[in-house]
Amino acid sequence: MQAPVSEPLVICGMGSLGQLCLERLRPFDVDLICVDCKHPAWRSEELKAQYEDQLILGDMRLSSTLKRAQVGRARSVLLLSSDSTINLEAALHVRILNTKAIIVVRSSSQQESLNDLLEARIPNLRVVDPLLLSASAIAQSLRPEQVPATFTVFKQRITLQHHDTPVDFSSKYLSRVLKLGISTDEDLNDQLVLTLNHQTNVYGRGKATRSMRQVIRRLSVIILDFGRYLNHRVKNIQSWDLLIITALILLISGIPYFSNGHSIQSGFLITLALLKGEFVDPVNVLIEHSGQGITSLSPFALILAVTYANLGTILTAAIVALILDQLLSRRLGLSPRRRLSTGSRSVILLDGGSLADLVSSQLTAVGIEVLRLSSQDDSPNLSTSQLQRWTRHTQFVGAGLLSTDLLKNLRLALEWQMVFTSSRVAIITKDLDAGESLEDLLGGISFISTLDLAADAFVATAFGEQVEEVRRINGRTVLLVRYRIDEHDTLVGSTISRIQEGFGVTALALRRSHDRHAKIFPSLESRLIQDSELFVLADLQGLRRIELNQCDPPRWRLKYQVQCRSAQSFDTQQVLARHLGMAPGQFAASMDGLWHYTPTIDRDLAKQLQHELQRMAVRTELIETKG
Numbered sequence: 001m002q003a004p005v006s007e008p009l010v011i012c013g014m015g016s017l018g019q020l021c022l023e024r025l026r027p028f029d030v031d032l033i034c035v036d037c038k039h040p041a042w043r044s045e046e047l048k049a050q051y052e053d054q055l056i057l058g059d060m061r062l063s064s065t066l067k068r069a070q071v072g073r074a075r076s077v078l079l080l081s082s083d084s085t086i087n088l089e090a091a092l093h094v095r096i097l098n099t100k101a102i103i104v105v106r107s108s109s110q111q112e113s114l115n116d117l118l119e120a121r122i123p124n125l126r127v128v129d130p131l132l133l134s135a136s137a138i139a140q141s142l143r144p145e146q147v148p149a150t151f152t153v154f155k156q157r158i159t160l161q162h163h164d165t166p167v168d169f170s171s172k173y174l175s176r177v178l179k180l181g182i183s184t185d186e187d188l189n190d191q192l193v194l195t196l197n198h199q200t201n202v203y204g205r206g207k208a209t210r211s212m213r214q215v216i217r218r219l220s221v222i223i224l225d226f227g228r229y230l231n232h233r234v235k236n237i238q239s240w241d242l243l244i245i246t247a248l249i250l251l252i253s254g255i256p257y258f259s260n261g262h263s264i265q266s267g268f269l270i271t272l273a274l275l276k277g278e279f280v281d282p283v284n285v286l287i288e289h290s291g292q293g294i295t296s297l298s299p300f301a302l303i304l305a306v307t308y309a310n311l312g313t314i315l316t317a318a319i320v321a322l323i324l325d326q327l328l329s330r331r332l333g334l335s336p337r338r339r340l341s342t343g344s345r346s347v348i349l350l351d352g353g354s355l356a357d358l359v360s361s362q363l364t365a366v367g368i369e370v371l372r373l374s375s376q377d378d379s380p381n382l383s384t385s386q387l388q389r390w391t392r393h394t395q396f397v398g399a400g401l402l403s404t405d406l407l408k409n410l411r412l413a414l415e416w417q418m419v420f421t422s423s424r425v426a427i428i429t430k431d432l433d434a435g436e437s438l439e440d441l442l443g444g445i446s447f448i449s450t451l452d453l454a455a456d457a458f459v460a461t462a463f464g465e466q467v468e469e470v471r472r473i474n475g476r477t478v479l480l481v482r483y484r485i486d487e488h489d490t491l492v493g494s495t496i497s498r499i500q501e502g503f504g505v506t507a508l509a510l511r512r513s514h515d516r517h518a519k520i521f522p523s524l525e526s527r528l529i530q531d532s533e534l535f536v537l538a539d540l541q542g543l544r545r546i547e548l549n550q551c552d553p554p555r556w557r558l559k560y561q562v563q564c565r566s567a568q569s570f571d572t573q574q575v576l577a578r579h580l581g582m583a584p585g586q587f588a589a590s591m592d593g594l595w596h597y598t599p600t601i602d603r604d605l606a607k608q609l610q611h612e613l614q615r616m617a618v619r620t621e622l623i624e625t626k627g
Contacts, residue, residue, distance in 0.1 A: 008033050009462060010069050012060040012090060013080035014040040016430070017106065017130065019047060020455035021078060025462075026050075028544055035060055035069045060090040066097055076102040076462040084108045088118065095122055104128060104461045106454075126461050130454030133470050134428060135358035137453060140471065141426040141446040142347050142363065142398045149471045150366075151480055153509045153535050154518045157197040160473070176521045177604075180478065180539050181504040192473070194506065194537075196520055243318055246311075250275060254308060258286065274305060275312035282309075344369045346394040348387070350412070351375050352402030355428075359400060368397060375403050384419045398424030413445050453477060456540050463547050468535070476539055480508070485532040490549050495581070497524040497605035502551035505538035524605045525579045556606040557597050559621040560613055564593030568616045575616070579609040600625055 008031035011018050018034070019042065025032055034055045042048035058065030060079065071077055077094050079087040084107040091103050107127045119125050140149055149160040160178060178192040251271055258274075259267025266285070273282040283305055340346045345368045349356045360370040371390060399416060401409035406429055413425040426446045456477045457467040469480040485491055491499065496507045511518035513531035528534060538546075545551070562572055569591040573584040580598060590596040598609070610620045 007031075007073060007075035008070055010035060010071055010074045010077045011080065012036070012069070012078065013082075013087075013106070014055070015080065015082060016043070017451045017455060017458070018078070018080045019043045020451055021080065021458050021462075022047060022051065024455055024459045024540055027541075028459075028463075029548060030075075033069050033074075035065060061086060061093060063093055063097065066090075066093055071101070072097050074098060074101050076104065076464075078104045078106075078458060078462055080106045080458070082106075091118070091122070091125060095125070100124070102126065102462060102464055104458055106130065106458070126466075128454065128458060128461060128467075130450045130457075131355050132358060133457050133467075134448050134450045134453050135355055136362065136469050137448050137472055138355075138400050138402070138426050138428065139359045139362035141448065142359075142400055142424055143366065143368070144345065144397045144424070149473055149478070151194075151469060151471075151508065151537070153468075153480070153520065154511075156509075156520050158508060158520070159195050159197060160192055161195060163191045163193040174521070176506065176508075178537065179500050179504060179506045180476065180537070181541060194508070194521075243315060243322070247275065247315055250308065250311060257304070258282075271308070274308035275315065277309055277313035277316055279305065279309040340369050340371055340391065340394045342393040344394050345397050346371060346391050347397050348373060348391070348399040350399065350401050350403055350409075352400070352428075356400070356402055359402075369394070375405075375408070384415055387416060388419065396420055396423055398426070400426045400428075402428050404430075417444055448472070459540060460543050463543070465543065478537055478539055479543070481536055481538055481543065483534045483536065485528050485530060485534060487530045489528075489530075491528050491534075491546070492530060494528050495524065495602075495605070496522050496526050496528075497602040498551070498554070499528070499534070499536070500524075501554070501602040501604065503538075503542055503545045504552070505536045505542040505546070507534060507536050509533075509535040524602075524608055525581070527581065554600045554602045555625050556603045557600055557623045557625060558606050558609055558613075559595055559597055559623055560590075561595045561619040562591045562593065563617065564591070566591065566617070572613065572616055572618060575609070575612050579605060579612075597623075 009025065010033045011022060011025075012035040014022070014034050014036040018036075019040070022032065022034065023043075032051070032054070034051055036055065036057065037059055038057065039052075039055070042052070056065065056069050058068065060066065060081065071094055077098070079090050079094070081087050081090075084105075087105045087107060091105050094101065094103050102124045103122075103126065105125065105127045107129055108131070119127055143150075151158045151160070175193050175195045178194055251268075254271035254274070255264060255267040257267070258270040270282045270285055283302070286301065286305070347363055347368055348371045349359060350373045352359065356372060360372065363370050399413070401412055403409050406427070409427045413427055417423065417425060421444075423444075424446070425444060426448055429447055429449050430451055453470045453472070456479055457470055460467050460479055460481055466482040466484075467479050468482055471478045471480075483491070494502075496510070499505060499507055507522060509518045509520050510522035510526060510528075511533045512529060518533070518535075519526075536542075562569060566572070570584075572591065573587045576582070576587045576590075576598070577584040580601065598606070601609075606622055610622055613620050
């Protein structure tokens, strides 16, 4: 996967994001060329000393500037100006000068439709919004569960949790130890383990059989969901609910009285007419039923008819008012603040725009209700007393302060934390070097730097990979990356265990071209073939090792002894062949009752092989090689 040294990587725009990307690209052993319209304010003297002489001054939208930056032979071009319009305009010029280079454009969600159109029409163009990349990190920091992170792959939810015991091999399809970096010693204490949500289906593990038990289970789930829905509506009665309940009570109580010994149908029609606000026609029907004049009707009947007609008029007016309110709100783009459900877990999001939309959808997916506020429209209502009134019937989890005003966010966070001491607060910042130090100082407040998260994603994208999600785990930026394996890829033929232990990354999912569904937590002995998609969790160092093909060699061998003339010798050969990528017949000679050794393999694969051989009464011993 390593490109020729003669192909440089060009960074246009040496602001904060450009210099963060420059710092991360230095270990990748690739020529770097910097472009900016003026001399930047360098983040460090080291960067200034190393790259100031390589800086090309000029407008990135001019072909002359791009030619001086050797864009024509570049492998990747990062366009990182804070003005997304300039970046998109420069991307068109870059594509004219170089038809094969990967172009990574910094853009904003305001131009989302244009970004999608350009990505569809221009090959190898990747548009990245630094702000939206931080949505998952913000949502994770606001969740009340003590879970370091969650990821979603092929609609399957994977949770990262702390485990203080080794992972059982019997659950290898449901869990996997997180690997970040090359480890030499196995630490079983406080492992981070990825676990597949039990409510999701594991594709590729067999088809579920249809049975009466499944039908009953589905019906019970539907009934329980309907019961929860009714309970939710009873606890959180809205205007529509009150109108419907009132109309039903009046209708049910009026039908038997106004039928007056006649058919139920006539009583229903009279009651319905009165509830529509009519009076004369329903009273005439009552007079006809009596067979006498109006004097035959009791005063109580007339008063009740007038009352029903007045209540019907009020109900009709209220329904029309609610309908008009909904129509005008949608037409004018106004969304009334939704009341939080009683007893629910709630989070408040201040400002954020498209970022808040993503954070809200992720929190709602895990059962947390979100109250959206705007600093412009709700500035008088951001006091702690008003916040208490909004959340008094809920379990207030935390607040995400997504405004661009850092000092205002910090002031609100400190004020709210004085009242809600156990709540979490996440503050978004553009670029804050001392974010982790401030978190330790203030406690309970998470500072999430959008540029710091985005820099790793831009670097990974520059080498042709697709970054799906970004997380902060134990102070490290972790990327969920999708690799597309082509015929010239150096990863073709590698096993999952080689990918994980050789490069120090974690394989989450694998989808081959001929498979209908992806496999979550693919087996360690699975091999990558052409036209496959591999989803891995990795930090930037792991991606660098894959890019440079710096694979740590395997260091473990399995010593095994099969009983002579064992009834399970055939199965033993099959297990050895599957794990070692060899033909079963190559192990026929080792079924002689003597000790034999496997080739050097990875530790996890060796332990898995040892576990399966021991189930077949094969004596084994795990040995670490010194070479």
